[in-house]
Amino acid sequence: MFAFQDFIKSARDGTLAVAAVLLFVASAYAQSDPLPSWNDTASKAAIVSFVEKVTGQGSPDFIPEPERVAVFDNDGTLWVEHPIYVQLAFALDRVKVLAPQHPEWKETQPFKAALEGDMKALAASGEKGLVELIMTTHAGMTSSDFQKIVTDWLASARDPKFKRPYTELVYQPMVELLAYFRANGFKTFIVSGGGIEFMRPWAEKVYGVPPEQVIGSSIKTEFRMQDDTPTLYRLPEVNFIDDKAGKPVGINQQIGRRPIAAFGNSDGDLEMLQWTTMAGAPARLGVLIHHTDAEHEYAYDRDTEVGRLDKALDAAAIAGWTVVDMKADWKHVFKD
Template identity: 75%
Template sequence: MKSTRSPARGLSRRTLLSTLAAIPTLIGPLRLTPALAQADQLPSWNAGRVKDSITQFVTRVTTQGPDFVPEDQRIATFDNDGTLWVEQPMYVQLAFVLSRVKTLAPQNPSWKTKQPFKAVLDGDMKTLAASGEKGLMQLVAVTHADMTADEFTTIVTDWLATARHPRFKRPYTELVYQPMLELLAYLRANGFKTFIVSGGGVEFMRPWTERIYGVPPQQVVGSSIKTRFQMRGDVPTLFRLPEVNFIDDKAGKPVGIYEYIGRRPIAAFGNSDGDLEMLQWTTMDGNRARFGLIVHHTDAEREYAYDRQSHFGRLDKALDAAAINKWTVADMKRDWKRIFPFEAS
């Protein structure tokens, strides 16, 4: 397997999260009628074992019988980075951090000689990685905190409207996976409620997930920094503080699901070791039918090929666990007819 090596080697997801946390769907909320059920609701998935495993599971839990699950208990959780949109050559939120530092640099001339800001401005990812969590915390403090929640939402929205991926030269919100958009719609059409459960910042995702994925803000769980209510004159505001509130990664994901959703999912979808515990907690319960799926990035030509050695989105322990726990592994090169919505179908 060809691995993708990032110039930001050393900037682990855990390090990033601990500091970052300091196509509308075509079907929408409709339920499948018999006629709709006969149509192919997953046209970007190649026919085969993986696609069959999805449709067979949905049929089992939505058909009266021993595996039937009431609609209010049909909860499906999706990781975001690498599961719903691209995460190479670095997490999108890290790209946002680096971009914001460069935007703010003219107002802070001392950054030209002060680390870790100098490393960002010089494009020196090796030095930035060496600064570790402390260095990234300094970057986050000036890019994510000391502003109101509304101000941060505006900054994120404006950045996503103009930022372009370095390889594909398209907005990041266009680099979402068409097969997963179809899967989200298919599940909702069958009475599922879909949630995003991501290691990324919840405040970074909520401004756009409904428009892109059809997942409203209240159904997004993620890492967060602390906020404080305060009055600005006569205006009530929420002010963002440079302090960690919650890390929604690895073992934090089941905790986040429990605290924010309140039900154990019956289906979970991820792509990396950061999703291992979410998949375990979702599927390792023999009381009812459950489903776990891992997106395996195997297509270097159309997207990226990476797994055990990748710095971003490493898939190692979870790949081994998939075989043991009989999770479905979607091979991107083999199982997806197309990857992005803008590709020809």
């Protein structure tokens, strides 16, 4: 006769077997999901659907691999930009480092404001003051020297709110997205208003984007022989501003192909998304990252001077761009 204890053991073994199968299925699903930090929302579905359409053989929207170009803004799209842009934080620290050589800065704007941490006075100096600050702190050295300064600063600097290195404050869902696009035959480019030589030293390690696929603002450089060594010397003159209407120009100059997907987060990205998506067939994708998670990062859009999302947000509704709600669409913001 079938013993009662045998029945219990059989039932227990069956339960364990079912649990094991469910665990296996869940694990397999997690491994097959290329975007595990994204919630299963309409935003994720729209992105995945686009990738499947343009990469599927036989799809009416199929796009050959060489034409699969995706462009990503950096500040506020791939990493944190509040309360001030990371590159501005770098420039302010550089002012403090250089201040002993310039005692006149104690009474000269915008340097006085930078030394005193007076953001209101710094903002009042306007674009002219900010350009002067950048030119003074980013020029007068070789490109190699500047790269080392940036690398050393990023290794030691910490974000005032999160107390973590800035290179750890990259958005994990977007890092996954970059990898997902590359796994599907896309070339991924950073197209940022930030300095090109500020981003290039670390972009490949952090994002998997090599230096030649980074487009940004730049200052003029010239070739010089220094102690029989060929160098590129950074001059205190603006060369190119890769922001707003400058972004499509920079894309055209450095990529030579119109992207089929563009990701941004502010009005500074409006023209880039227009240039990418308003070209008709084949399929195009425009995505805006909307900062809505005050608990894990910041919440802002129309009423901010840093990363304002106003005109582009209105345009998204008309153009049919995907607006990613960070709080609703992402499981978490940063990598744990």
